[in-house]
Amino acid sequence: METSNSQRPLYLAFLGLMVLLAATIGCSFVFSGLLGAMVAMAIATSKMLLVMFIFMDLRRSPSSVRFAACAGFLWLFFAVFCTLADFTTRGWNEVPEKTATRELPTTYDRVEFEN
Amino acid sequence: MTGGLFTLGVIIIGGVDTGWTFYTPYSSTYANTWVILAATGIFINGFSSIATGLNFIVSIHLLRAPGLTWFRLPMFVWTTYATSLIMVLATPVLAVTLGLVAVERIFGGGIFDPAIGGDPLLFQHLFWFYSHPAVYIMILPGMGVVSEIVPCFARKPLFGYGFVAMSGLAIAALGFLVWGHHMFVSGQSIYAGLLFSFLSMLVAIPSAVKVFNWTATLYKGTIFLKTPMLYAMGFIGLFTIGGLTGISLASIGFDMHVHDTYFIVAHFHYIMVGGMVMAFLGGVHFWWPKMTGAIYSEWWGRVSALIVFLGFNLAFFPQFILGYLGNPRRYHAYAEGFQVFHIMSTLGASILGIGYLLPLGYLLWSLKYGRRASRNPWQATGLEWTTPSPPPTHNFGETPTVTGPAYDYPPAHRELVIGEGEPEKN
Amino acid sequence: MSSTSNPTHLIPYDSPSHQRHAAIFGLWVFLVTEILFFGGMIVGYVVYHYEYPEAFREGSRTLNVWAGGAMTAVLLLGSLLIAVAEHLTEEGDRDNSQSWRGTAVWRLAVTACLGVVFLGLEFYEYHELIGEGLFPGSQFARQRFTDLPYSGRAAELFFLMFFCMTGLHAFHMIVGILLVGGIGTAIQRARQPERLGNTLTVIALYWHFVDIVWIFLYPLFYLVR
Numbered sequence: 001m002e003t004s005n006s007q008r009p010l011y012l013a014f015l016g017l018m019v020l021l022a023a024t025i026g027c028s029f030v031f032s033g034l035l036g037a038m039v040a041m042a043i044a045t046s047k048m049l050l051v052m053f054i055f056m057d058l059r060r061s062p063s064s065v066r067f068a069a070c071a072g073f074l075w076l077f078f079a080v081f082c083t084l085a086d087f088t089t090r091g092w093n094e095v096p097e098k099t100a101t102r103e104l105p106t107t108y109d110r111v112e113f114e115n
Numbered sequence: 116m117t118g119g120l121f122t123l124g125v126i127i128i129g130g131v132d133t134g135w136t137f138y139t140p141y142s143s144t145y146a147n148t149w150v151i152l153a154a155t156g157i158f159i160n161g162f163s164s165i166a167t168g169l170n171f172i173v174s175i176h177l178l179r180a181p182g183l184t185w186f187r188l189p190m191f192v193w194t195t196y197a198t199s200l201i202m203v204l205a206t207p208v209l210a211v212t213l214g215l216v217a218v219e220r221i222f223g224g225g226i227f228d229p230a231i232g233g234d235p236l237l238f239q240h241l242f243w244f245y246s247h248p249a250v251y252i253m254i255l256p257g258m259g260v261v262s263e264i265v266p267c268f269a270r271k272p273l274f275g276y277g278f279v280a281m282s283g284l285a286i287a288a289l290g291f292l293v294w295g296h297h298m299f300v301s302g303q304s305i306y307a308g309l310l311f312s313f314l315s316m317l318v319a320i321p322s323a324v325k326v327f328n329w330t331a332t333l334y335k336g337t338i339f340l341k342t343p344m345l346y347a348m349g350f351i352g353l354f355t356i357g358g359l360t361g362i363s364l365a366s367i368g369f370d371m372h373v374h375d376t377y378f379i380v381a382h383f384h385y386i387m388v389g390g391m392v393m394a395f396l397g398g399v400h401f402w403w404p405k406m407t408g409a410i411y412s413e414w415w416g417r418v419s420a421l422i423v424f425l426g427f428n429l430a431f432f433p434q435f436i437l438g439y440l441g442n443p444r445r446y447h448a449y450a451e452g453f454q455v456f457h458i459m460s461t462l463g464a465s466i467l468g469i470g471y472l473l474p475l476g477y478l479l480w481s482l483k484y485g486r487r488a489s490r491n492p493w494q495a496t497g498l499e500w501t502t503p504s505p506p507p508t509h510n511f512g513e514t515p516t517v518t519g520p521a522y523d524y525p526p527a528h529r530e531l532v533i534g535e536g537e538p539e540k541n
Numbered sequence: 542m543s544s545t546s547n548p549t550h551l552i553p554y555d556s557p558s559h560q561r562h563a564a565i566f567g568l569w570v571f572l573v574t575e576i577l578f579f580g581g582m583i584v585g586y587v588v589y590h591y592e593y594p595e596a597f598r599e600g601s602r603t604l605n606v607w608a609g610g611a612m613t614a615v616l617l618l619g620s621l622l623i624a625v626a627e628h629l630t631e632e633g634d635r636d637n638s639q640s641w642r643g644t645a646v647w648r649l650a651v652t653a654c655l656g657v658v659f660l661g662l663e664f665y666e667y668h669e670l671i672g673e674g675l676f677p678g679s680q681f682a683r684q685r686f687t688d689l690p691y692s693g694r695a696a697e698l699f700f701l702m703f704f705c706m707t708g709l710h711a712f713h714m715i716v717g718i719l720l721v722g723g724i725g726t727a728i729q730r731a732r733q734p735e736r737l738g739n740t741l742t743v744i745a746l747y748w749h750f751v752d753i754v755w756i757f758l759y760p761l762f763y764l765v766r
Binding site for chain 3: 165169172173176177178203204205206207208209210211212214215218222223225226231232233234237240241244
């Protein structure tokens with residue numbers, strides 16, 4: 001069946017998604033650590049926007065629908081941000097990975113830390 | 116219903132010993148009771164709140180009557196909208212948290228178990244992300260009811276309509292950013308505590324906007340002290356006390372002092388009982404003629420409103436003092452010096468109980484023996500008062516068109532006569 | 542006021558487009574709850590990734606990047622097909638022709654099959670991981686990660702989050718496959734298939750959302766080496 005005009009954006013979006021998928025796999029070999037995570041998340045976000053605006057037709061949706069979509073991500077941001085506000089500023093021993101005991105506790109009642 | 120059955124079933128077959136907060140790692144590792152079953156019940160209830168919230172949001176957005184623009188909506192609808200937003204945005208997080216607790220109990224991973232690397236505070240974060248906004252789920256509809264009652268019995272438009280509407284939304288939104296104030300002494304970072312403390316105090320702003328606007332509505336109004344109005348004024352006073360103690364609790368130093376004492380109990384009850392239950396009773400008395408078509412005894416109504424107000428204050432005000440003096444909550448015993456306050460509190464609770472039983476009596480009585488209400492017994496504005504009392508199954512014969520703002524009260528009458536009428540045939 | 546006099550839309554709505562708007566808006570509000578449903582776990586993931594970065598790196602190395610990439614591609618192809626099917630339905634509705642029905646149903650069927658392929662790959666991976674003793678719990682093969690805190694149990698947290706989040710996603714996939722299969726069958730059999738347009742749109746939105754979740758899960762678990 002021939003592709004009508006209205007379907008062309010869909011195929012282009014799919015092409016873009018495949019390119020981004022290849023890019024994110026490639027980048028994962030190049031970058032690592034925080035930078036790698038940021039690159040991966042940036043690519044994932046662009047993929048998400050492609051899917052939302054082209055496949056889910058957000059570009060032609062009424063404002064109330066866009067409003068709902070924004071609210072979801074804003075609230076997710078609230079949750080992550082405020083929780084991290086706690087975990088990143090504790091500073092007792094930095095993160096537990098560096099200081100926690102390497103022995104498996106023998107009992108569940110009491111946990112001893114080495115330092 | 117199904118969720119309720121699960122939870123009730125759990126109480127019958129053995130109960131849950133985790134307290135209402137399900138704090139980990141006790142609930143996830145040690146408790147030997149029916150945690151998963153109770154969690155299932157809560158999970159199912161969560162689905163129903165999500166569905167309810169979704170229904171309200173979509174209906175309010177898309178199914179308003181012609182002419183009923185956003186800023187002509189009754190305030191009760193605005194607060195219902197804010198409440199639904201909270202239900203939709205907060206409940207899923209609680210659901211997934213309980214799911215993780217269940218996973219940990221079944222498979223024994225360490226999500227919340229500090230002994231094997233997990234972090235119990237993560238549970239508290241996720242839990243309070245739902246459970247703090249949940250108290251706004253309870254209070255916001257009460258604020259809406261009061262915003263309906265006050266203009267009606269002051270015979271004036273609601274002062275600052277836009278601000279009251281927006282402050283409801285502001286409370287709903289800010290309510291998501293303050294959950295850490297339940298965790299000041301739990302071992303979270305002091306910097307996070309500072310952030311949450313600051314944000315918690317911000318909630319006072321929209322709350323105060325509401326209180327001041329209700330007061331300004333009363334100013335130079337023609338006030339009729341009918342039963343719903345008595346409850347509404349009780350709400351304004353008690354909510355103010357509860358709100359102001361809330362600000363002091365939001366400051367970390369003071370919270371350290373009164374944490375887990377009767378002070379918290381008193382604060383919570385001033386908002387929930389003094390606020391929400393008063394508003395609920397006010398709403399019941401306001402819409403009772405509409406819901407049932409019966410007019411209750413105004414004299415008994417006023418008496419019980421006064422009894423509730425007095426009993427409530429006697430029951431919970433001493434608890435502020437008790438808590439400040441250091442009486443912890445959730446203990447079955449207390450120091451001897453606290454006895455006077457405890458006796459006052461118990462006495463007040465008994466009076467409060469009488470105040471709650473009275474409406475049950477005279478409201479039921481009115482169903483059979485009360486006079487019949489007209490379409491609009493309070494001469495109130497709002498679409499619901501244009502249908503017969505009680506409303507027929509199809510509320511409106513044809514879709515009504517709204518032409519004016521809400522609370523478009525005419526210049527005051529000298530008297531507010533409770534409208535009576537014959538039951539109408541549809 | 543009865544539904545028979547207005548066959549194209551239901552009682553409370555003024556017009557078909559009004560009803561369609563309500564359906565789409567309602568589903569988006571539902572998707573918002575889904576975002577936060579996964580969001581609770583995402584918070585957990587972020588916290589533990591922050592606390593045990595090394596454990597997450599070790600855990601991620603045991604997963605197969607290429608299999609994960611293939612799974613992503615499979616899902617995205619399904620998304621494309623269902624979006625095309627939806628457009629076909631909309632155009633068919635406008636042209637009042639029936640010719641679109643077969644092509645749309647064909648695409649929906651392939652989408653559902655791709656979903657099954659995805660689940661097959663995922664469950665095969667689960668099978669492998671469980672075979673290696675990487676399923677969290679008392680049997681967890683922590684001797685493989687003795688350099689990590691808590692005798693390797695920190696790595697267990699990675700696998701716990703992995704199984705919880707991908708498992709929840711797999712559950713959504715199963716629901717999605719049933720829905721897509723159901724709407725395909727319904728369109729095939731319906732006498733007036735263009736009236737199923739709203740239902741198809743709503744199901745497609747759900748399917749796209751489940752894809753978006755995977756778009757994030759893939760880098761979060763497979764690519765944090």
